[in-house]
Amino acid sequence: MKTILVLVLLCTAACSGTTGNRAVTFAATAHGPSGVAAPFSFTNALGYSIVLDHATLHIGAVYLNQNVPTILGRTGCFLDGIYTGEVLHSLDVDALSASPQRFLGLGQGTETESHTGELWLTGGAIDAVEDTTVILNLTGTATNEAAIWPFSAQLTVGTNRQLPPPDAAEPGGSPLCKQRVVTPIRVDLTPSQNGTLDIVVDPRLWLGIVDFSQLPSNTFKDGTYVFANAGTNGADVALFDALTSSGAYELTWRP
């Protein structure tokens, strides 16, 4: 009887197998580029010498997806492929610190090769009409041969970022959620149990093609040029476009 029981138990273990793609939980961290510290000096592509005193980014959530979207303009708020990981906790990342800053909760996912990452820059529902959460908070000084621009930016994503539909036939062609999701960030990783999803945020790229001379003089208050947070001038548009483009972010996996 005992032998039969042992055989049954062995068979239960050995014959059963798995359904594949193990479910995993993992940690997530975010930080600035290696060696960064405040104040952080660099020169952007337009020749401005920039000193960043403060740079924080609010990340509402992080997602990983198995697929790479082929026609991004056609996707809605979600990608078509299978989501392989998610971190449903927000974090205000100090981009001027190279020390990993941990999201307050664990992420979950599946042990599946992932090729796209998404950063959701939101403080609430992804399709909410208004969201007053400051996504990007910057202060610093930009200098070129001509002038000095002390600046600050507190960017939000609400109706201030709503784009008009591409044409009358596609009234839903520019949903607000697309302004809040940084996608597709190319990744090549497979989540594993107890691993860490590491996000590098590079503030240099946010300001990479910002022409500070386009900041209107009427935004100069209390000795600082304030980004309009409305896409009404070239500098603001360049900053917001860089903020929501995938180039400023790198997602890697630490087992």
Next chain:
Amino acid sequence: MMSSAVVRADPSLDPSPEAAASPEPAASPDPVPSNYRSTVAGKAKPPSRGGGDYQLEVGALGAVPRADAAAFMTLAPGILLTNEGGQAHAEQVFMRGFDAREGQDIEFSLDGVPINESGNLHGNGYSDLNFILPELVQSVRVVEGPYDPRQGNYAVAGSADFELGLASRGINAAFSYGSFNTKRLVLLWGPANTSNQTFVGAELYQTDGFGQNRDGQRGSLIAQWAAHSGALSYRITAQAYLASFHTAGVIRQDDYKSGVVGFYGTYDPLQGEDASRYSVSAQLESRHDALHISNQLYFIARPLRVRENFTGFLLDTQSPIQMPHGQRGDLIDLNNLAFTFGAHGAARYSKMVLNRLQEIEVGYFVRGDFVNSTQHRIDAATGHPYHTDADLQSTLGDIGLYADANLHPFPYVALRGGVRAELLTFDVLNKCAVQSVDNPSVSNPPGDASCLSQGNFGVYRDPQQRSSAFGAALLPRASLIVGPLWGVSLMASYGQGVRSTDPIYVTQDMHTPFASAQSVDAGGQFTRAFNVATFEVRASFFETRVNHDLIFSQIAGRNILGGASTRQGVAALVRLVGRFFDVAANLTYVRAYFNDTALLIPYIPAWVFRFDGALFGDIPIRRLRLHGRPFYASLAAGITYVAPRPLPQSQTGDPVFTIDTSLSIRWWFIELGLSVSNLLDSRTKLGQYDYVSDFHSRPLPTLVAEPEFSAGPPRTILGTLAVHFGGGR
């Protein structure tokens, strides 16, 4: 009092001509004053097809508490019943490694009348057995595997044919009341001097349901008249069924663990189901010397409305052509109205050759289904439909012809089998064939309409599109049975089965039927009648290969296509029937996997165990008599164990372990009963799933798959008062 033979004797296992020529078991006296009593067979049974062919008399085991008639199937090995949609929803049936969903892989019938609903949008072959009164179920023939040429469409995992009968004659009335304000009234009438197959049965049922959003009511009536005149016998059956229940749906495991929603809670109180079924059938059988001819005609009308929300707020993604919107909710409102006409019949010729009975049978099966089905998405805020997922008008045809031989070339050897040819036709009018357009007209934008009338650049096209297809299959089936020698029989079977495709997948001139299965079975059986009991034990090994599996997608709200798969395993059954007891147990192990990856098929339990037992008889104490009449008691129990099921992402579900029990005492014409289901009050995750859903339980969408479950009922106590008039005893 003697219980009737509960494992129906297979006459062919006795090679004598006398046994083979008299396939009808003799009628037995009524032994069990139970609500579920039904014992006496009344018509010939087809010969056994081997180790996977279970011809099960309910007998005294009818006293074991069962939620519905489908639960009688668990007397056969490898059966697990779950339910995602409540008491008006078809049971999800797992059979020997198949997730047959609500009927896609099992051919269900009631006294030969098909139950599978061809073209049902929720699942092709959807089989709702809730209209069958458990009290009227006399026996169930469960064939696990496609081994009998009589098995037609959907018999991929196998088939189940329920036979009705009412052993307790006279008038029987029972009223039950119990947990969750459940009330049930059952009236049964078996006119005197008629066979068990003549009866009227009616049920009214109402409950508040356990937990949240499980209230509902149903009514069912089945009337049957059977008679014979000389060599002719007739049977006419009429049936009507109405049900309306709310449904709790599924619960995310993480939400339950974090206290967002209770174990018996619900996310969406708009879920529910309204089901009805009306049918009439007539059967005529005649015997002319060695020729036995039978024909049956039937008509079925079946309206069904299902409202289910599996995913919360996930699927309403913004399309560029739609006006801007958020997630409006994923509640599905599925409507299906089907009319089915059909007939089937057979002619069997018997002749003594080699001093043994040899039989040849040819038969036909004809069925037409006319189905209208729609599926809409409902706005959670307003309750209004906002999108049409599907709008189909389907005309489906099925003609099957078979030839079957039952040969005894040598003593103790039976060779059975033949071939079945199945022709399936599909004519599907898709009234919502265009749902998106890449380059819409700027001057005539499609807007939020679901069914579009334009193609690229606004070129007009009709939103309707018709597709027709047909397919044929030739299905060989054979069984070899050697024995019984000293009570031992050895059996081997081979067969092929088919499942027709879901109309939503029909494209012009596609190859159908869509899926086919090959199955083999080998095993042995020992049967012996002792002085005190009849004993049967049987075991068989099986393997089934399917070329296209159907997997239910909670995202789509219906079955979607899967890959090729294999099931291998072993099933065993024991039954012991005595003068005052009836005990049955079965155990199944199966490994079900996809052929390309060797990964397990999710949700299929590897181990399923079921025990049914009943003690019954007059209480043998002379003092316990009233007016000289004894007290008759019945004590019954059923135990189910299901090993943890593999879930997607290499997770495993929770095991299922439940004990159901009942006690009844009858004196003369009065009977009192008490049944307790889920005696241990265990929190059973009856249906277990794993998929993506977002019920707004977090600030941001949950887009990674998460285990979900539908809760099984907690401990449920029902008391019953029954009276019996005019039936003797």
